[in-house]
Amino acid sequence: MNRKEAFLKYQAQITTTPFLLDVEKAQGSYIYTTDKRKYIDLVAGVSSCTLGHSHPAIISAVKKQLDLHTHVMVYGEFIQEKPLELAKSLAKYLPKQLNCTYLVNSGTEAIEGAIKLAKRKNGRKKVVSCFHSYHGSTQGSLSAMGTESMKEKYRPLIPHHEHIRYNNFEDLDILKNDVSSIIIEPVQGGTNFIVANQEWLEEIRKRCTKYSIELIYDEIQTGFGRTGKMFGFELFNVIPDILCLAKGMGGGMPIGAFISSKKNMDYLSTNPPLGHITTFGGHPTSCAAALATLQELKNSNILELVNPKRDLFKKHLTHPKIKKIHGTGLMIAIEFENEKVCQEIVKKVLRNGVITFYFLFDRKNMRISPPLTISEKDIIESCRIIQQTLAE
Structure with a gap:
């Protein structure tokens, strides 16, 4: 039995379609998996990892x-x-x-x-x-x-x-x-x-x-x-x-x-x-x-940079498939035409190396709530991957 099979058998599940990333370690805005892939994390444990992963x-x-x-x-x-x-x-x-x-x-x-x-x-x-x-x-x-x-x-x-x-x-x-x-x-x-x-x-x-x-x-x-x-x-x-x-x-x-x-x-x-x-x-x-x-x-300037980082996301997420961007600070909701489109995009973006997520009650919106410490470089790169995915 491999780890995926064991996970599905021995750990109670809350959905029939979990993401199934097999995590090896996490650092900053990145999650690394056992198959040697690196993902930019735009969810931060659903707004939990404020300073990113494994902050010193x-x-x-x-x-x-x-x-x-x-x-x-x-x-x-x-x-x-x-x-x-x-x-x-x-x-x-x-x-x-x-x-x-x-x-x-x-x-x-x-x-x-x-x-x-x-x-x-x-x-x-x-x-x-x-x-x-x-x-x-x-x-x-x-x-x-x-x-x-x-x-x-x-x-x-x-x-x-x-x-x-x-x-x-x-x-x-x-x-x-x-x-x-x-x-x-x-x-x-x-x-x-x-x-x-x-x-x-x-x-x-x-x-x-x-x-x-x-x-x-x-x-x-x-x-x-x-x-x-x-x-x-x-x-x-x-x-x-x-x-x-x-x-x-x-x-x-x-x-x-x-x-x-x-x-x-x-x-x-x-x-x-x-x-x-x-x-x-x-x-x-x-x-x-x-x-x-x-x-x-x-004791840092992290809070001062939250809204400039939000603006950077908005600047680089401009594809016609994006109907509207909601939220404030680094609580960003990307609205698509319908739930089916959103779910497909979240899955494709994940395959391309960026972790986003859904909302419980509005499934046509994609959740972006990254670590507050995410760098401008990682914002731009994650947006590039999302834009590229939307163009596929």
Whole structure:
């Protein structure tokens, strides 16, 4: 049995048509396979490898932490240097009302924790989110997902979840004093990177304040620099009550967080105590990687170069088959005529040495979300390959 056959037999699959790249190593913006091929990676683990693959700062931080200790105790009992330093650094960077961090293992855990925190604070049941949103695949986050085709086989889900249209003002009338929380992506990551409307977000913030609704931002994809700002909400200056992070936070290591005020977070420690528990949340090795990622973004010009790099992609992707380019920062969606055309192009581009990907809810768009550290040379070369593929 070869590795491909073993992979398909022993590892549970989520699709009948996986890419099946057999990875040997990854460095910077490149993935190298066991058949000695080199691919330019324009997906970055779906917006997860912020600094590229095997970044020296992350590798060094992880190795140093491994020499000290790995997991020692369930979350919140022992003082550990890297989780504490990460939480302190986030508090220094974020607005003063986002000063307390609960560290988890993934994005869906961050969403689950945020929903629980909101319910514990205001005692309400109703959760509002948007159609075509993606917040994770566990019961609570799946209930918040806005696409029925992804949910129907798993019902019954968590009750009292309602959905509104993204960027639609009329639907905001649902925000009354029976709503516990509303979950918003500043840029919708499961569809074609639709950017929130400034006035729409401002109106949501206004109504949340009026009715004591917890405004939750799902920044699992937008957080840690992908929009050109450290956090997506900085594009709008509309501050949430709870901020959810993951993916790019760890620079390739598994980690997530939900962040709110210390006053809010204290609800989880009493009545009942242990109101939210995790064994591996805040794992020191992942926290070391996240802290290194945060420091690298703060101490370099990486964020300043995000939008110029986006402009370079747009400059070199001009084929007639490309109908439109959506998104912001290094969240780029290339729209084609239909789903069939897009899927064929993604497959052909892969064969030609460039990794792109699909979107969950808009399959006629091709996802480009490369490492923020991708070079101009690699952008130009990847665009050349895409253009060449489109001409075939």
